[in-house]
Amino acid sequence: MSCGSHRLPRRIPGTVTRVELFPPQVGMIWVRPQETMGPWGPGQFAMVFPSASNDPLLGRPLGLAGQVDGQLLFLCRGVGRGTRMLLSSPPGSPVHLVAPLGSPLAPLEESKLILLGGGVGVAALLPLADRADRLLWAVRDGTWAGLMDRCSEALGLDRDRLVPVFEDGPPGEGCNGVEALWRLPMDLKGATVVACGPSGMLRAVWELGRERGFRSLLGLERRMACGFGGCMGCAIDLKGGVRARVCKDGPFFWGEDLDHEAFD
Amino acid sequence: MSCGSHRLPRRIPGTVTRVELFPPQVGMIWVRPQETMGPWGPGQFAMVFPSASNDPLLGRPLGLAGQVDGQLLFLCRGVGRGTRMLLSSPPGSPVHLVAPLGSPLAPLEESKLILLGGGVGVAALLPLADRADRLLWAVRDGTWAGLMDRCSEALGLDRDRLVPVFEDGPPGEGCNGVEALWRLPMDLKGATVVACGPSGMLRAVWELGRERGFRSLLGLERRMACGFGGCMGCAIDLKGGVRARVCKDGPFFWGEDLDHEAFD
């Protein structure tokens, strides 16, 4: 049933058409929605319900990574029951989506736009890839290479701008995402860095931005029940005690609006 | 985990390899158990868990209809949530089984052995088919023909002994399962009729047996939580006030042990 307005994200039945699984427990999940979803933009996410049953009850928030031939792409890491259910869905499995959720990232017309994704955190950044100078994709190790390749291929990412970063790379090369930012052969001053990934990484980007004079736009994660701003489960303090809901007012926030508690 | 004894039916993970769906909402469900199940006989059933989740919580009792190339065959009618979930499982879907349950039918060495299955009630009788003189399979209408054919083929049923009975058949031919029993070109006296299907049908067979002097062995259905005799949810009165559990002491009972309440 429709909610009668495009303001309200609807629950849409969908079908998992394919799961491309890579070590270590990460996968590309392709979902064909059975009804048309409203328009969406970079930075937004979906609540994905792994089954029609009451258990698991809630949707799992997953970034909208792309859309190809009417199929939505999610990148998912198996960390718990819901994500593992999704990753092991045989083709044809029913799922439900409530989407799009979150505020889409405003058009970023900056001259220098750098994206930094940590692990599957890259998902919500992928739709921005063709507008960015660089997309740094930081992962633990080489086991991720297969996923990166497949993902670049499926979404037609420009390999010249994609910079894979392997934490355990060869001596002198291996580094984490934030070090890779440092090492970029460009002056970050005046740049905008959009980052999404583990909170430690986000905190480091946030601090680095203040040091090096770039703006950061950071994708936060919180436990979510609704995803549309109703339950107040994901509320955080912005600077100056202003309350915000990660799901609705975010999940991306400007670094200057965040307190260090946001990364706890 | 094993229960250490063959006396206790274990929970076995399995995979739906194929669902062959026929109108009206009936299907053949093929399940490959991932561990070997204990030996089983005609008349027994499995508790089939449509998912690993807590909802639906309980298994659905389904008769063990056959085993081909290591795959178990179930015949299932979509009447509620669990059975519909099973019928719509894409190949590769995980299920769990607790099986075999119920008392297998003792070897029936009778000279005249007639089987009567109503709809999917035939399932538990199919493993007896090659020992019987006749297998009457009574269904509402011709939409079932596809399932009957496929089933006969898959299990290699002897088409000479299989008598499809269509309730809405051509005038003079259409009849229900009990009428078909009447019409058999043989004296039922001294025969054994094993019947499974709607309770109205069972009651009629039971009454007919008393009239016509044949023994009846009737497969009852009750709501079940455990299937192994623990919960007392399926308890019924036998003649003389003896209590019995349909799941454990049945599901097939001799007509002479049953009271008419058994068919309420």
Add this chain to the structure above:
Amino acid sequence: MRPSTDLLGSGVDGPVNVDLNGLGLSSPVVVASGVLPMDGEVWSSMEGVGLICTKGITLEPRAGNRGERLVETPSGLLNSIGLENPGIDRFLEAILPDLLRSRRSLGLNVAFSSLGELEELIGRIGDRAASVEVLELNLSCPNVDREGAVWGESPERTFEAVRLARSLWPRSVWAKLTPQAPDVAAVARAAEEAGAHCLVVANTWLGAEVDLEAGAPVFKRVVAGLSGPAVLPLTLRLLFQLYPKVSVPLVACGGICSPQDALKAMMAGASAVQVGTQLFRDLGCCGEILEGIRSFLDSRGLSVSRLVGCAHRASR
């Protein structure tokens, strides 16, 4: 046979009017407190609802609880939001006008820790909220004057709170009961005697969750409120228990997710149903629930009033 004074209309989106002790609603489906954003546009686009309750509002702004606020349980949800809200003044000023633009009937859910606070709260509202149909008293919060005992656990305290609200609030007062009451029937009767127009049966069930890695409670306050499908059988039981004991309308709350759930609750004695957690799964569910109720009534030629409580009249 279609004798239906209270079943008007039969178009797909036709109303199913209910009379809740003088308050007429075009649908028995009510949005529970604390689940929808307080955003007029969201409210406008909700289909099938007869009334929407606000998040619980207190006299002063509240930041809510720190730490984990939500945990999923088998078919349920534990929440420990802690009544985060902007306080009554900001609510009246910045939020209410927007909500009223949605033209939805509105239930103002309020929480208070003393009678004085409740009085002050209703006083601040004054006549600035003349179009707020319902004042819903959340009786699951602690009463500071009684060592933090929860209002709704005591018939006497419930009586006092409801009576005070009735004396100050000119329109409907709903008492939202807590299932933790030692004698919920006594509390229900006290609320009725004090003049509550409806009883909401009920708020969340106290539960808890443990963090295995930390070896500690997940929630800072240890306990949290359980909602969602898991509690539906408990809600139905409360309805069966209370319906024969009071004569004011009951509003079911707890685990209502589908038209079937709503119909069961109504058969067990509810004149209306509140929907909370299910909205987290499907914002269109209220429309579906209304539609399901309507077509059930239609197909059987039943009126709402014949439906409500019919399971008590069924011979067993």
Add this chain to the structure above:
Amino acid sequence: MRPSTDLLGSGVDGPVNVDLNGLGLSSPVVVASGVLPMDGEVWSSMEGVGLICTKGITLEPRAGNRGERLVETPSGLLNSIGLENPGIDRFLEAILPDLLRSRRSLGLNVAFSSLGELEELIGRIGDRAASVEVLELNLSCPNVDREGAVWGESPERTFEAVRLARSLWPRSVWAKLTPQAPDVAAVARAAEEAGAHCLVVANTWLGAEVDLEAGAPVFKRVVAGLSGPAVLPLTLRLLFQLYPKVSVPLVACGGICSPQDALKAMMAGASAVQVGTQLFRDLGCCGEILEGIRSFLDSRGLSVSRLVGCAHRASR
């Protein structure tokens, strides 16, 4: 660090010994009453269990309730079996010897409608059941001498029943509480004062279900007992509530299905756990639960006694 007087052995199937107020069990996993057939062969093949409780036994045989006895709910099960059992005489004669052949520690779950009946029941047992370790009093059944009020709803009645059982029964007496008690902590303290060796927390939660087609309650008695995963958060809450109030060991019961559930219950204060509904899904679950507890303790070098109640000691 492996200081474990009560954690002996560490083989895959090694025991995790617990001391329940004088009664030593080789596993904290107990089979709840009413879920396993009373069949010695089945009992023998159960793995990982420290004690198995019988179906509730009454003085006279009981046929149990008519009509529907089971309904599945979201992640839960409502049952209204109505204590169908062969009565104490037949139990002692025909069933107990078979059960004892399983060499499993045995808890005799008994229900009674008056003190006289309880006395007579224990009297009939006499010394014919010297190897029955535990007498588990099901306090969820009605007391005919008090207009059918449920024993476990009243601290006084609970005290009387437990004290009587203690005076007649030479071994462990467990009081199985009902979560419907208006003041469950008071009942727990009463049971402790009367000498209960352990408190089982708790029996099923009263729920109800409606048959939509019939417009009537599904169960003849309207209400039925809710068990299964849905109630786990409620069980954990009761444990958090009771653990600080009594000093006898608590045995968790309600929704324990996995090693994680058992560990959570133990952290919340349970010295042992009962498993009921999950056995309907997996007869091997007790072995898995024991194994999970054992490996959790092993990997952290913890003893059972350090585990039990640790969530109360965690700084929050």
